Amino acid sequence: MAHPMIAPSILSADFARLAEEAAAVAGSDWLHVDVMDAHFVPNLTLGLPVVQSLLKATDIPLDCHLMIENPGRWAPAYAEAGAYNVTIHAEATDDPIAVARDIRAAGAKAGLSVKPGTPIEPYLEILKEFDTLLVMSVEPGFGGQSFMAEVLGKARAVRKLVDSGELTLVVEIDGGINADTVEAAAEAGVDCFVAGSAVYGAADPAEAVRKLRAQAASASPHLTLAV
């Protein structure tokens, strides 16, 4: 049985100390990197040069969440740089399959993300082109927002397809994950939990990761703690 994956989001870290902030969550499964362009979302964060530096500073696989317009222009470069998983937004492109194929050809896992108001049904057919589905449980753009439980139906629907063998996919959730919400997400069949403020706002970020993982395992029908 797989274990719950925890992906701390460096959006809530100190951007002047990113190497230390990555070290502070040693033992995490992925390090989640929110790339925002001030067009697809009303916020601006970091881009490829920072990701290239971060790749030299940590061994934790990077999970790059591209909240940008025209992801086909940029996503392959994140894969070529060495990101482990590169996720694009369904709402940002007319040709998600082409972008997914380019990401995979450049050596990374490909992820598809959907905003809270975006239904999953129109995308079920193309999920075989992806390795990760990132269900947004807040409106993308900012950390520290409240979890939207109504998106969990999307995780449940895709979990069923994974459990029946129709899809091979990591189901990931992003936004408002903390000690009060992680169990509901786990119960819905999520595999990977992004957490920004709940990890970097904690006195001991590595301990916060361990606690979230244990809580997720306790509530998940399909995940357990590694022995």
Ligand SMILES: O=C(CO)[C@@H](O)[C@H](O)COP(=O)(O)O
């Ligand atoms: O992509 C985003 C926000 O757009 C997230 O990755 C946030 O960084 C999560 O932060 P918390 O909600 O966990 O504080």
Ligand SMILES: [Fe+2]
């Ligand atoms: Fe994110």
